[in-house]
Amino acid sequence: xxxxxxxxxxxxxxxxxxxxxxxxxxxxxxxxxxxxxxxxxxxxxxxxxxxxxxxxxxxxxxxxxxxxxxxxxxxxxxxxxxxxxxx
Numbered sequence: 001x002x003x004x005x006x007x008x009x010x011x012x013x014x015x016x017x018x019x020x021x022x023x024x025x026x027x028x029x030x031x032x033x034x035x036x037x038x039x040x041x042x043x044x045x046x047x048x049x050x051x052x053x054x055x056x057x058x059x060x061x062x063x064x065x066x067x068x069x070x071x072x073x074x075x076x077x078x079x080x081x082x083x084x085x086x087x
Contacts, residue, residue: 063072 061070
């Protein structure tokens, strides 16, 4: 009986193939992502005046909640929701 080498991997080293695969993965992982923020975006981040005003408002609401005098204005909330969804 004669056995033919059909589909055999003559001359191919499976260990070399695995080594090449590992090297390509290492090269891909050595690349790093880079993010650049435009000057316009940096200007938008400079909202210190708004941040202070918001923080003051938050502190005032927290104080009202702690004292038990905070009242929810349902009508104002409903108007705000309608305004938002009518846009």
